[in-house]
Amino acid sequence: MPLLLLPGNHDQVDLGGLDHSLDPIKMAAAQAHVFTQPTVYRDSLWLPYRRRESEVRDAINHAQQQGPIKAIFGHADVLTAHMNASYQAKDGLPPDVFPAQIPIYMGHYHYPHTVEGTSITYIGSPYQVSSSEAGQQKRLLLLDHHWQISSEIPLNIGRRFWNFHTMFPAAAATPDSSSSSSGDESSSITDTEGILDPA
Numbered sequence: 001m002p003l004l005l006l007p008g009n010h011d012q013v014d015l016g017g018l019d020h021s022l023d024p025i026k027m028a029a030a031q032a033h034v035f036t037q038p039t040v041y042r043d044s045l046w047l048p049y050r051r052r053e054s055e056v057r058d059a060i061n062h063a064q065q066q067g068p069i070k071a072i073f074g075h076a077d078v079l080t081a082h083m084n085a086s087y088q089a090k091d092g093l094p095p096d097v098f099p100a101q102i103p104i105y106m107g108h109y110h111y112p113h114t115v116e117g118t119s120i121t122y123i124g125s126p127y128q129v130s131s132s133e134a135g136q137q138k139r140l141l142l143l144d145h146h147w148q149i150s151s152e153i154p155l156n157i158g159r160r161f162w163n164f165h166t167m168f169p170a171a172a173a174t175p176d177s178s179s180s181s182s183g184d185e186s187s188s189i190t191d192t193e194g195i196l197d198p199a
Contacts, residue, residue, distance in 0.1 A: 003032040004041070007048040008075040008107050020048075040066055044147055047074035049108070053093055060098065071147035072098060075107040078120055082111045084132045095120060103147055112139055121149075127158030134161035 007020040018036055026034045035046040038059035045063040050056055056076065063069050077092025089109070095118045098104045104120040110133055112124025126138055138155040 001031065003029060004046070004073075005032060005034045006046055006073060006075055006107065007034065007036060038063070040069065043069055044071040044073060045069050047072060047076070049075040053097065056093060057097055064099070069099075069102065071102055071143075072104045073106075074104065077108060078106065078115055081106075081109055081115045081120070081122060082113050083109050084111050085136070103149070105141070111136060126155050128160050131161040131163070134163045 003025075005022050005025060007022050020034075020036065022034045026032050033041075035041070035048055038048070038050075038055075039046045040063050045060065047056060047059055050059075056074075060072070077089050078098075079089055079092045079094055081089045081092070083089055095115060098118070098120060100119060102119065104118070106120055106122045109122045110125035110129055112122060114121045121141075123141055124136070124138055125133070126140070128134065128136060128138070138157075140153040140155055141149050142151045142153065144150040
């Protein structure tokens with residue numbers, strides 16, 4: 001069973017994306033395959049992170065000229081994608097860069113979701129990385145041999161972040177011990193709207 005790895009922006013050490021931190025894994029594990037360049041593999045296109053829209057468009061066009069592709073795996077900013085539950089991307093690739101009729105699986109944004117009106121799905125990070133991800137349910141997607149989602153497995157690994165809204169700044173808010181674990185972080189957000197002025 002091959003281990004397929006796609007370099008993202010945090011893996012790359014040069015602007016062209018050809019040097020990255022996944023090379024040691026490739027050297028250490030015979031079954032690891034790192035897609036440093038856009039590559040068609042098993043009827044799907046694997047797109048490592050690229051900064052220029054023209055490179056992504058050219059890679060998709062070139063892949064489609066070789067024959068039909070069943071899916072695209074990539075790492076990119078896509079306009080209107082959700083960076084988290086409350087903020088949408090204002091920069092990035094237009095969604096119409098990608099074919100509409102096949103599944104597109106993306107890394108980059110940690111919030112697991114499908115971009116509205118598209119077939120672009122952000123898989124999301126496997127655990128909550130920062131407090132901006134408090135409350136997010138992470139998941140693992142299982143794909144069939146046609147690259148379609150066959151099932152979704154909820155993930156509850158790593159530390160989690162908890163936000164509590166309170167009208168009383170001194171109130172100690174902690175998560176229910178049955179749902180929290182060692183290393184979790186919590187914060188309280190004081191909501192003063194509606195509190196009567198005692199004067």
